[in-house]
Amino acid sequence: MLMNDRILRAARRQPVDHVPVWFMRQAGRYQPEYRAVREKYTLMEICEHPEVCAEVTILPVKQLNVDAAILFSDIMTPLRAMGLGVDIVENVGPVFDRPFRTLKDVQSIPQLNAAEMVPYVLETIKILVRELEVPLLGFAGAPFTLASYMVEGRPTKDYRIVKTLMYSEPETWATLMEKLSDMVAAYLVDQINAGCHAVQLFDSWVGNLNRADYEQYVQPYMYRIVDAVKATGRPLIHFGVHTGHLLESMAATGADVVGVDWKEEIDRAWERIGYNHAVQGNLDPVAVFAPHDVMKAKVHDVLRRTEGRPGHIFNLGHGCMPQMKISDLQRVVEYVHAYDHKEGN
Ligand code: CP3
Numbered sequence: 404m405l406m407n408d409r410i411l412r413a414a415r416r417q418p419v420d421h422v423p424v425w426f427m428r429q430a431g432r433y434q435p436e437y438r439a440v441r442e443k444y445t446l447m448e449i450c451e452h453p454e455v456c457a458e459v460t461i462l463p464v465k466q467l468n469v470d471a472a473i474l475f476s477d478i479m480t481p482l483r484a485m486g487l488g489v490d491i492v493e494n495v496g497p498v499f500d501r502p503f504r505t506l507k508d509v510q511s512i513p514q515l516n517a518a519e520m521v522p523y524v525l526e527t528i529k530i531l532v533r534e535l536e537v538p539l540l541g542f543a544g545a546p547f548t549l550a551s552y553m554v555e556g557r558p559t560k561d562y563r564i565v566k567t568l569m570y571s572e573p574e575t576w577a578t579l580m581e582k583l584s585d586m587v588a589a590y591l592v593d594q595i596n597a598g599c600h601a602v603q604l605f606d607s608w609v610g611n612l613n614r615a616d617y618e619q620y621v622q623p624y625m626y627r628i629v630d631a632v633k634a635t636g637r638p639l640i641h642f643g644v645h646t647g648h649l650l651e652s653m654a655a656t657g658a659d660v661v662g663v664d665w666k667e668e669i670d671r672a673w674e675r676i677g678y679n680h681a682v683q684g685n686l687d688p689v690a691v692f693a694p695h696d697v698m699k700a701k702v703h704d705v706l707r708r709t710e711g712r713p714g715h716i717f718n719l720g721h722g723c724m725p726q727m728k729i730s731d732l733q734r735v736v737e738y739v740h741a742y743d744h745k746e747g748n
Contacts (some may be wrong), residue, residue: 406536410471411600414638414660414681416714422706423470424739425540426732427642428722429463430475434729436462446491447483450476453526460531460539466729468736471538471601472531474594476524478544478605479552481590484520485513487553495558502556504568509579515586517593525597532598540640541594545606545628546583547621553579562611569620576620584624588631595635602632603640604658607721610645617649625656633657640683644721650676665690665720670708681714688719691731698731702738703748711744 409423431437440449440459449456460475479497483489488500503509517525531539552558554565569576591602609621625641632639641653642662654661654676661680663672665687673682690701702717709715717739723732742748 405538405600407470408538408600410538410540410716411638413714413716414601414640416678416681418713421740422709422715422717422742424717424736425469425471425473426463426467426719426723427473429467429469429473429732430459431723432725433723433727433732434462434466446477447480450480450527451523453523453530456523456527457530457534460527461534464535464537467732468740469537471540472535473540473542473603474524474528474531474599476527476542478542478549480524481515481517481521481543481586482549482553485515485586487512489552497552498557499553502564503553503579504564504575506572506575506578509575509582512579512582514582515590517590525593528594528597528599538600539598540601540603541591541597541599542603542605543587543590543594545604545609545641545643546580546587546624547609547612548605548607549583549587550579551608551611562608566612566616569616580621580624584627588628591628591639592631592635595632595637599637601638601640603642604628606641606643606646606653609643610647610649610664612649614648614652617652622652622656629657638681640716642683647672654680660714660716662718663720668708669705669715670710673709673712678712678714681716682709683716683718685720686717686735688721688724688727691719691724691727691735695734698734699738702735703742706739706742706744707747 409419412419413423456475460472464472479489489497492498551565638659640660641658644664647667660683661676663669663684665685669685690698
């Protein structure tokens with residue numbers, strides 16, 4: 404039974420009694436309990452064991468009193484299950500056995516059949532919707548962010564290889580983006596059909612493109628994802644980092660909620676995104692390490708700027724970090740929940 408649907412109401416820009424909050428990467432190494440599970444299982448093994456995966460998903464919800472759970476998984480989970488040869492290397496990130504760089508490489512990418520290839524993801528979702536009292540968010544990596552890992556073969560600082568391919572090999576790029584956007588659309592709908600109440604599309608690294616490149620090489624493929632999720636009636640959150648210059652274009656894809664990182668003032672960002680969209684963000688993750696009075700002032704600043712307008716989901720501008728303290732994140736949640744827009748504190 405869903406006792407708390409504030410996140411879903413906010414995503415639809417309906418009024419809420421207080422601003423809902425959750426954190427990207429709210430399950431992770433900052434939790435001793437997570438570290439203990441990781442001593443027994445690799446990241447992917449956690450995902451493959453529904454009972455363990457559900458436990459890891461629920462832990463931060465109980466610990467932090469956040470208003471949503473996010474399925475514990477990774478943006479690489481479907482690609483790995485499709486046999487693309489990717490591993491997540493500790494303190495590095497996703498690494499592919501063999502990068503995807505030619506038309507032939509890209510044509511070899513199979514379709515995702517979620518029921519056959521990631522049955523454990525769907526099973527975990529079913530357990531979670533039975534056990535949770537807050538909404539469950541599903542997620543997927545967006546095509547550009549997935550492509551950046553697939554083409555570079557590993558995390559990159561300059562995106563040289565993937566952008567060179569994008570500029571130089573239009574057929575290869577189009578094939579890759581079509582395949583990935585079809586996969587992501589189907590995967591998000593599969594997660595919704597299994598029970599997820601909303602989904603987030605992580606385009607974490609798309610901010611490395613300028614606006615013209617985003618509109619030419621990425622945006623055309625986003626519509627099929629947004630349209631597929633829209634047809635389910637469930638909200639879609641579209642997130643990226645360092646995307647201040649792309650906010651209007653990301654909103655134009657039709658996503659219900661647009662993520663705003665900490666570099667933008669959320670009031671100005673929302674004005675540009677348009678009040679026909681909800682927004683998510685935008686506390687600087689490093690503010691969690693600040694002295695409590697500074698942290699509180701920064702939380703209040705975000706809330707003051709959104710003025711109690713329906714449609715704000717509080718979050719960090721990016722994910723939780725391994726060095727964070729549970730008690731500090733709990734404090735952020737308390738400040739958000741206790742904030743009174745009329746009083747301004
Ligand atoms: O938010 C949640 O609690 C759900 C879990 C989640 C994970 N990955 C688990 C994970 C989510 C939403 C992701 C998404 C993800 N994965 C993104 C997009 C979000 C973002 O941060 O921008 C990206 C780019 C990845 C790829 C990835 N996976 C990276 C770069 C890393 C870090 C490598 C490292 O060791 O620092 C991972 C590993 C990963 N995925 C961890 C977790 C909790 C790290 C802890 C571990 O290895 O157990």
